[in-house]
Amino acid sequence: MSDQENIAYEYALGLLSKQEKDAIELTPEFLQAVEDVQLKLSALQLQAPLDKSASKQIWDNINQQITPEKESWQDILVARFKTWIYVLPAVFLAFGSLILFEQTSQVSDPYSMSIINAKVGWEVNADIENRKLSIASVNPMLVGKNEVCALWVKKDSVTYFISTLPNVGDKLINLSPKIAKLLKGGEAIISIESTNKPIDQPTRIEYRNQLS
Amino acid sequence: MDKNLEFYFTKLQQNKTQRTFEQVYKLSSVRLFGVILRILKRKELSEDCLQEVYIKIWNRIDTYNATRANMMTWMSTIARNHAIDYVRKHQLPIQDDFELSAIKDNQVHFLDNLEANDANKQLTDCLGQLKDNSRNVVFMAYFNGLTYDNIAKAVGSPVSTVKTWVARSLPILKKCLEGSHV
Numbered sequence: 001m002s003d004q005e006n007i008a009y010e011y012a013l014g015l016l017s018k019q020e021k022d023a024i025e026l027t028p029e030f031l032q033a034v035e036d037v038q039l040k041l042s043a044l045q046l047q048a049p050l051d052k053s054a055s056k057q058i059w060d061n062i063n064q065q066i067t068p069e070k071e072s073w074q075d076i077l078v079a080r081f082k083t084w085i086y087v088l089p090a091v092f093l094a095f096g097s098l099i100l101f102e103q104t105s106q107v108s109d110p111y112s113m114s115i116i117n118a119k120v121g122w123e124v125n126a127d128i129e130n131r132k133l134s135i136a137s138v139n140p141m142l143v144g145k146n147e148v149c150a151l152w153v154k155k156d157s158v159t160y161f162i163s164t165l166p167n168v169g170d171k172l173i174n175l176s177p178k179i180a181k182l183l184k185g186g187e188a189i190i191s192i193e194s195t196n197k198p199i200d201q202p203t204r205i206e207y208r209n210q211l212s
Numbered sequence: 213m214d215k216n217l218e219f220y221f222t223k224l225q226q227n228k229t230q231r232t233f234e235q236v237y238k239l240s241s242v243r244l245f246g247v248i249l250r251i252l253k254r255k256e257l258s259e260d261c262l263q264e265v266y267i268k269i270w271n272r273i274d275t276y277n278a279t280r281a282n283m284m285t286w287m288s289t290i291a292r293n294h295a296i297d298y299v300r301k302h303q304l305p306i307q308d309d310f311e312l313s314a315i316k317d318n319q320v321h322f323l324d325n326l327e328a329n330d331a332n333k334q335l336t337d338c339l340g341q342l343k344d345n346s347r348n349v350v351f352m353a354y355f356n357g358l359t360y361d362n363i364a365k366a367v368g369s370p371v372s373t374v375k376t377w378v379a380r381s382l383p384i385l386k387k388c389l390e391g392s393h394v
Contacts, residue, residue, distance in 0.1 A: 001383050009382050013353040014296050015360050035289075039281040040389040041354060042288040045247060054245045054259045059237055062266045063230055148302075163260065164302060172263065176256045199302060 004033065012037035057132060061172040115188045116151075116209060122165055122190075124151065126183050131175040137166045141206065143192050150193045152202050153179065153211075155186035161199060165190065186211050214284065221283045225273055237266060240284060244291040251295040251357040261298045265291045296357040338388035346381035349374055 001009075007024065010016055011034045016024075024030070115133075116124040121140040126133050141149055149165040160182060163173050175183075188209045191202035220235040244265060249258045269287055276286055339347065345367075352358045352366065360378075364371040 001386060005386070006379070006382055009386065010378065013350065014357055015353045015363075015378060017359050017361055018300070020360075035280075037389075038289045038293070039285050042281075042285045042292065045288060045292070045355070052246050052249050053242055054262050058241070058259050058263055059234060061263050062237065062270075063234070065263075065267055066230060066233065066270045174256065174259045174263070179256070195301065 004030070008033040008037050012041060055174055057130065057174050061132065061174060064172060065170065113183065113211065115183070115211060116190070116207070121149075124188070126175070126180070128180050128183060131177065131180045133162065133173040133175055135163070135165060135171040135173070137168050137170070140165065140167050141190075141192070146195045147192050148195050148199075149206070150191050150199055150202065152189040152191065153182050153186040154189055155182045159189065159201060164193075164199070183211060214282075217284065218282075225276065228270070228273065233266075233270060236269075240287055241266075243284065244287060247288055247291045248295040250355045251292065251299060257298070258295075261295050262291075264298070265294045268294060292357075299357055338384070341384050341388075342381050343377075346377045346384075349377050350381055350385060353378075 008030065011021065011024065112125060112127045112129075114123075114125050116122055121138055123136040123138055124133065135151070143149060151162045151165055152159050153162055154160070160179060162175075162179060163171065165171075188207075188211055189202055189205055190207040192204040192206055193199045194203070217236065217239040220232050220239065224232045224236055241262065245258060245262050248261050248265065249255070252258045252261060265287075268290055272290070276283065280286075281289070342350070348367070349363055352363050358366065360371050360374055364374045367374070
């Protein structure tokens with residue numbers, strides 16, 4: 001193997017540190033070689049998959065963040081047809097139930113809360129019932145090149161990291177049941193953290209808000 | 213399953229709709245989540261990363277070149293690279309809880325899965341030529357996103373020793389990957 005091939009393998013395997021990678025001249029040929037190795041390695045990984053499923057909410061979050069091109073009329077027709085296939089029996093069943101039982105039920109709105117308003121630069125809203133957190137960047141804090149703003153929740157003297165806050169755009173996060181529970185009555189914290197060290201506790205706290 | 217994926221993936225390239233992308237997601241997310249989970253280890257972080265990966269796939273779908281790799285390989289490469297970037301960008305303290313026993317389980321699981329498929333026997337035999345130390349290092353880097361420094365710390369050997377193991381293993385790894393037609 002040539003030196004160039006060796007480095008491409010080391011690069012593709014992820015063995016090199018940032019400093020080592022910065023020292024490499026990224027020519028189109030080298031990047032092509034790295035990509036070739038990565039594709040071969042990926043194929044290898046897929047031969048031995050680790051079968052784990054993500055939560056069902058993940059697709060909903062992705063779906064909200066992508067912008068589709070205009071759907072073709074065939075897709076729209078198929079979708080509408082499928083909808084009616086499912087809806088019609090449901091409509092008949094629903095009427096049947098009403099006639100038999102004459103009962104109505106009221107569905108309560110999911111419990112949602114505003115964690116941070118736009119005053120500090122982000123609008124952060126939690127939908128506790130569905131364990132979703134939406135973060136909209138409105139006018140984010142100015143931080144240094146190697147810094148990032150982080151969102152935490154503190155309860156019973158223990159602080160938990162939730163997510164880094166985006167400088168632009170929106171971010172949707174799927175909350176673990178534990179974090180979702182902590183948001184009720186916890187304290188929301190925003191801190192500025194260095195990206196050169198692990199984000200394991202808030203260092204420069206810029207904002208606190210007691211949640212109800 | 214891959215035929216279905218190929219169908220929806222091709223359809224998505226022709227017309228980017230959420231409905232088609234949902235089918236691609238359903239048919240591929242388990243495997244991509246596995247790729248990410250191997251590196252990030254924590255479920256909630258892996259789910260956050262998975263979301264970002266699929267948004268990246270959505271935005272880059274036009275750049276996919278079928279002559280260079282199949283779509284699952286292409287998506288898997290995006291997932292792995294993004295997971296490693298995710299760890300390094302957020303400087304997550306994940307590598308601190310790294311245990312060698314975890315890698316051994318991971319490795320056994322990996323080789324078992326390979327052996328379960330006759331078509332992979334050649335690859336399994338080939339990887340078997342790697343000495344334990346060398347194989348551990350390659351697996352730790354590839355499946356868990358560890359650098360030379362991280363691996364040296366995890367195995368308690370100098371970085372120069374780890375580099376020697378890698379230098380010995382790369383020609384064999386190259387031969388295995390090129391010979392297996394994976």
